[in-house]
Amino acid sequence: MRVIWAMARVVILELIRRKDFYVLFTLAAVLTLLAGSVNIFDDRQIARYVVELNYLLVMISSLVIAITTTARQIPSEFEQRTILSLLAKPVSRAQVLAGKLLGAWVACGLCLVVFYAFLMLLTYSKQHGLGLPLLVQAAWLHWIMLGVVIGMALAGSLVFAAPSSNATICLVVVVGLLGVGRYLDKLALSAAEPLQSLLLAAYYALPHLEFFDLRELLIHHWPPVKWWAVGLATLYGLGYMALCYGLSCWLFQRKRMQ
Amino acid sequence: MATLAAGVLTLAVSLGRMGWPDMLAPRGRDSLTAVFLGETRRLLANHFFIKADAYFHGGYYPSVFDNQNAYQTAHFVEDAGHAESKNEGDEHDFLGRPRNWLDRFGRHFYPSEHIHLGEDSEHRHDHGHGEEREILPWLRLAATLDPENPVTYASTAYWLRRMGKVKEAEQFLREGLRHLPGDPQILFELGQIHREANQDLAKARNLWEAALRRWEEREASKAEPNLFLLNQILANLAKLEEEAGRNAQAVIYLRRLKSVSPFPESIQQWLDRLSSPSGASPAQKLKP
Numbered sequence: 234m235r236v237i238w239a240m241a242r243v244v245i246l247e248l249i250r251r252k253d254f255y256v257l258f259t260l261a262a263v264l265t266l267l268a269g270s271v272n273i274f275d276d277r278q279i280a281r282y283v284v285e286l287n288y289l290l291v292m293i294s295s296l297v298i299a300i301t302t303t304a305r306q307i308p309s310e311f312e313q314r315t316i317l318s319l320l321a322k323p324v325s326r327a328q329v330l331a332g333k334l335l336g337a338w339v340a341c342g343l344c345l346v347v348f349y350a351f352l353m354l355l356t357y358s359k360q361h362g363l364g365l366p367l368l369v370q371a372a373w374l375h376w377i378m379l380g381v382v383i384g385m386a387l388a389g390s391l392v393f394a395a396p397s398s399n400a401t402i403c404l405v406v407v408v409g410l411l412g413v414g415r416y417l418d419k420l421a422l423s424a425a426e427p428l429q430s431l432l433l434a435a436y437y438a439l440p441h442l443e444f445f446d447l448r449e450l451l452i453h454h455w456p457p458v459k460w461w462a463v464g465l466a467t468l469y470g471l472g473y474m475a476l477c478y479g480l481s482c483w484l485f486q487r488k489r490m491q
Numbered sequence: 492m493a494t495l496a497a498g499v500l501t502l503a504v505s506l507g508r509m510g511w512p513d514m515l516a517p518r519g520r521d522s523l524t525a526v527f528l529g530e531t532r533r534l535l536a537n538h539f540f541i542k543a544d545a546y547f548h549g550g551y552y553p554s555v556f557d558n559q560n561a562y563q564t565a566h567f568v569e570d571a572g573h574a575e576s577k578n579e580g581d582e583h584d585f586l587g588r589p590r591n592w593l594d595r596f597g598r599h600f601y602p603s604e605h606i607h608l609g610e611d612s613e614h615r616h617d618h619g620h621g622e623e624r625e626i627l628p629w630l631r632l633a634a635t636l637d638p639e640n641p642v643t644y645a646s647t648a649y650w651l652r653r654m655g656k657v658k659e660a661e662q663f664l665r666e667g668l669r670h671l672p673g674d675p676q677i678l679f680e681l682g683q684i685h686r687e688a689n690q691d692l693a694k695a696r697n698l699w700e701a702a703l704r705r706w707e708e709r710e711a712s713k714a715e716p717n718l719f720l721l722n723q724i725l726a727n728l729a730k731l732e733e734e735a736g737r738n739a740q741a742v743i744y745l746r747r748l749k750s751v752s753p754f755p756e757s758i759q760q761w762l763d764r765l766s767s768p769s770g771a772s773p774a775q776k777l778k779p
């Protein structure tokens with residue numbers, strides 16, 4: 234575990250040193266504050282559109298950070314030829330991958346803490362404080378979702394040639410899953426065979442990322458989700474993370490080191 | 492990204508100073524949006540209009556994959572009395588029964604109860620009146636992108652009026668009249684403001700009469716005229732005249748209303764009441 238954590242720390246430090254997070258956070262904050270400063274019919278209590286805009290920016294920023302950070306981890310080790318010296322030490326391939334995954338996941342978690350703290354301050358300044366339990370649930374499930382996305386990007390980095398292509402494909406898949414993942418079974422019913430079976434298989438096999446998106450509940454001040462449902466969703470997400478990690482290990486074992 | 496944003500801002504300010512907006516768009520700010528967005532702005536405006544309705548339902552709203560029969564007419568417009576309902580489905584249960592275990596579990600993570608903002612509901616009793624304000628930003632945006640849709644102005648003014656923002660409602664309607672001079676629907680809503688909020692009956696009568704004239708000019712010759720609006724104008728005029736004790740004028744409006752109303756029987760009852768000796772208006776009863 235110490236070895237894994239040592240490698241994870243390197244990933245976290247790398248994210249702190251890079252400017253991605255700072256730029257995205259500043260951009261999100263400026264855009265949100267600009268939107269919030271607009272005078273709409275002289276009513277200062279209107280708040281939900283600001284929360285929606287900010288949440289959208291947080292969602293986009295966090296996905297970009299998670300995917301780009303993960304996608305470059307393994308390819309950069311190959312590019313800088315540090316992978317061989319890393320594996321020459323008593324470190325297994327599985328530990329390398331675990332370190333990368335954990336590092337990227339924890340780094341994204343730290344970013345989320347900052348993003349959600351800003352969101353909370355913003356809503357309190359608008360006299361529309363969000364319910365803390367729902368905010369905690371939203372942040373937690375968001376983090377679990379990022380774990381699944383990081384797992385996908387890690388597996389992708391062992392398949393695709395360049396980090397850019399991996400990042401683009403991951404982003405498209407994640408946006409697709411968030412947008413239509415919930416309706417794939419409905420689409421299947423209106424399609425002919427063999428598309429119908431394919432869509433149904435995808436519906437049951439692919440991760441349902443919409444379980445981790447509490448945006449609508451948060452924006453419209455709904456009560457918190459039942460904790461047992463949050464717990465089950467957490468297990469569901471961790472299961473997919475483990476699957477992606479297992480797939481990554483299998484791919485890494487088969488990868489030639491030249 | 493920050494450099495790019497700063498560059499775009501600088502360019503916009505520079506173009507503004509150079510008088511580009513006037514060259515690009517002779518009618519000013521709104522036409523500038525038209526130049527840059529073209530017909531896309533109407534699509535965007537429609538999107539934001541629907542978004543206002545989704546906000547009105549606290550996020551409980553059908554997607555393109557769901558059954559939308561109950562959401563063909565925006566509920567906030569229907570409640571404002573500015574559109575005839577075409578909704579024929581079950582607005583409370585468009586999701587139907589869960590299709591499978593994933594669908595059943597997924598319903599914990601998004602709104603799955605029909606509500607209207609400003610009304611108490613089983614699960615959201617701590618929220619209450621005044622929440623309707625949250626639909627306003629989207630309506631403002633819809634009006635900016637498509638300033639030629641009278642329904643946006645009229646329904647927004649209704650909700651502003653309901654929230655006690657009479658001055659803002661009137662200003663917004665006058666903005667609408669600048670884009671759509673003499674529009675009967677906007678004139679009608681302006682009359683409502685003077686009737687209900689300002690208690691200025693003379694002004695309300697003038698505005699509704701103007702709305703009726705404009706309706707005749709613009710709608711009467713159409714293949715599918717807006718009869719719903721005509722009904723509203725005539726009914727309100729008849730009620731106003733009845734309250735003012737001018738029953739003869741009220742009867743004229745009611746006879747016209749009977750010919751276009753989907754409920755002629757109830758209009759006939761109203762006519763009978765006015766014609767009978769005991770049906771005199773409160774104003775007449777007070778006369779010695």
